[in-house]
Amino acid sequence: MTQKGSTSSHVHAALEREPRINIHRHPIHIAAADGTVTLEGEVADVAAKRLALQLAGAVQGVRNVVDRLRIAPGERRGDGAVRDSAARLLLEQPERSGCSLNMRTNERMEVLRRVREDPAGDIQISVTDGAIVLEGHVISQSHRRFAGAVAWWTPGRRDVVNALEVRPAYEDRDDEVSEVLRLVLDADPEVDAAQIRTNCNGKVVFLDGNVPNEQQKRRAELDAWSLIAIRGVVNRLEVSR
DSSP: OOHHHHHHHHHHHHHHTOTTTOTTTSOEEEEEETTEEEEEEEESSHHHHHHHHHHHHTSTTOOEEEEEEEEOOSSOOOHHHHHHHHHHHHHTOGGGTTEEEEEEETTEEEEEEOOOSSOSEEEEEEEETTEEEEEEEESSHHHHHHHHHHHHTSTTOOEEEEOOEESSOOOOOHHHHHHHHHHHHHHOTTOOOTTEEEEEETTEEEEEEEESSHHHHHHHHHHHHTSTTOOEEEEOOEEOO
């Protein structure tokens, strides 16, 4: 067996062992060449996507992972509908009302909100083949993560590419990750976050406390996985009986 085939089979085995990826229900095409692994296919949710990329990158000999994974949408929607929904969700968040917001429609940029005095950032939204792309700049990692998490709530989205730049750049901190997750959970209309506690250590997020049902336990975990540049999520939430 060639090294190329060996790398692919090792990646496949790593993905197969993770039940949240469920590679038999959601097949992933794996290509390997010269230390680069490409993952392509549809997965169930953002947790499966993040886990697949992390597990592939941890295989011995893999130096780079190319992400071509998309989320299987609950409903198929056109790019215009996805873009409009994403823009509406971002506009509705009072936590980020200090950011200017623009939406790219075809080749034209439409201004949705312009903040002229002491803006917290300038965000541009576009959608291609169901993938939401966030570009521009914001003043903090919290602003960047919050915008990305909200974009993941969009019905019909197949991916979120968070290309927002933080200006000025500064060292990312665990306490800021924990704080923004708290904001995301409080803002999520599908989660009762009153009894959820968040913590972050080494970019691994911990969820503790109680939620009313299994659906909210799962949703809170997906909110955590939607935060960019985290290493893992430990969901210790208990369902109140």
